Amino acid sequence: MGVIKRFDTALIASAVMLGQIATASAVDLEFYFPVAVGGKAADTIQALTDEYVGNNPGADIKAVYAGSYQETVTKALTAARGGKPPQLSVILSVDMFTLIDEDVIIPFDGLAQTDEDKAWMSSFYPAFMENSQTGGKTYGIPFQRSTPVLYWNKDAFKEVGLDPDTPPATWDEMVEFGKKLVKKDANGNVTRWGVRIPSSGFPYWLFQGLTTQNDVILANSDGNQTSFDDPRVVEALQYLVDLSGKYGVMAPGIIEWGATPKAFFEGQTAMMWTTTGNLTNVRENAPFDFGVGMLPAHKRRGAPTGGGNFYIFKDSSPEQQQAAFDFVKWITAPEQSAKWTIATGYVAPRPDTWETDTMKAYTADFPPALVARDQLEFAVAELSTYENQRVTTVFNDALEAAITGAKTPADALAEAQQQADAILKDYR
């Protein structure tokens, strides 16, 4: 009898424990996030996650800082291959095709059941959704998204007799302004360049600004066809090469991405193209009056979008997927995304965020924050294909070869198109 009773107690105890484990595991979430800009980004994500968990005791979300974008996708894919993926992750929007190809993510459509959910999914800027949808399904929800803008040094503009409040509006004006802004010392060495379009690491992104302005799209929305050798792409690359060569308004060779804001602060360049993600950095560190404007236009206005989306991973329970969905819905809501935008400079991904009082107060105090939003109207999807990293590497190599003068723009791009065709032929 005693034995049986003890056995019973043990049984009940273990059943209780099992129950606890079951309820706990149903809503235990692991959430990977990358940090690509300095400072407060990681703290802000952690604080937002903690706030959500505090208000929703049913969901236990563990936010894991996973390094750069590159490291995050590597970690997430390695974990998925090992059978233990995170349930939720922020990964570059351009990695969508890779994640689909690896069969590790699920579309959000199946999780959006109520009309409210569906309305939420269509509440984002269309420019950001281009990189988040394929084949009629939505695989990513925009979160830390950016777009490149033009920063200019108002003091330098005044010094050479340009209107300090007017940035160049066209390609020709950028060259014209640039020529005025180039400053040389007694030895004829340039001490200040007119403009700086960084080209190290991932030159394709800013170059995509030029191609869009020249009215050409680099890849189709199925992600299996590129147009690298289009004459308009060649023309855009020729313009970029000419900025350093023929026009002499930009430093020659590959220009380092990371050192660009510093070069701007040091007065080494009067204008720079870089991400809106640097807005807070420039605001805090530029020792002079600066302006923020849209990229100059050519045949049309244009810029790529960039940055990261939320993805929900496949290898998780339905409860986890639902909890992940609810969390994403909450963190991209107007109030939360306003906090996120103010802390980092990323573009708030939906119009109603800009209508919140928090955001209105911020933009009233700092109007340059609105430039990126206004530019979204002209923005297109960032270059993204199947085998994305390989295809963009091929493209980057071609751009670098042309910028350093190893190949002509036409030759370099024709070769890149050939290689991209070879890589993508299995996906057509």
Next chain:
Amino acid sequence: MLHRRAWVYGWLFLSPALLFLFAFTHYPALNTIISSFFSTPRGRRPAKFIGPENYQEMLQDPVFWKVLSNNFWFAAGTIPISIGLALLMALWVNSHLRGRTLARMAFFAPTVLPLIAVANIWMFFYTPGFGLIDQIRGGLFGLPAINLLGNPDTVLAAMIVVAIWKEAGFFMIFYLAALQSIPPVLREAADVEGAGRFYFFRRVMLPLLMPTTLFVSVNAVINSFRLVDHIFVMTDGGPNNASSLLLFYIYETAFKFWQTGYAATLTVVMLILLSVLAIGQFFLFDRKIHYQ
């Protein structure tokens, strides 16, 4: 019986190390060789046997040949100079000069720093316009700014300088230890016989340093294939693969492009290269080495 017990003990003592060697070196190496004959698995398509296809692809891959030749020049640039510099520095800090502890410490400091940190320091040196090199060039000599990392003709040389700076101090320590183990009586005997300093160095010290030279040069060869951390920080292999090395390309192929099958193939090539070089060095030097 006693013999048998010694045998069992021997294996027992060896087993922990062996276990780790097999689990973390031999098994992965073997697995890599097998993977190199399979296609890369993708979500819905498992890996399938494709024979030597990856190897054929490799022979036709221009980037592979580019990184291989880069690696050759990187090795040719770093190995002799860093060893020569290490020997010079060791001879110098071994002599009775004032403040030699400070000099030893200064020479050894780069070794202690992580390569990532070193790369960031050198990034500052190389930055065009306001980096250290350009400030000196512009400030003292009135020369124009120079973009060492942004030019395919200079980028590899710039990376070689970083590697030499990092390595020479490390090799110096080995030479210093070897120099201190040379008995002073040899020096005295040479003085009595009237041998000059250079003659003494060439005929007595250098031969006695040969075992160290072998050790150092094997390490230098391995390092010339292994040191890639600075590439991530400084150039990402660019411009147009001008500063990419074999190991960096393997990383890119495996974890950026996710072509794990092809990455395994490249790894096999690297394993073969390193083994051949190490074995070759042992045979080449063996005849010239006098172990005390």
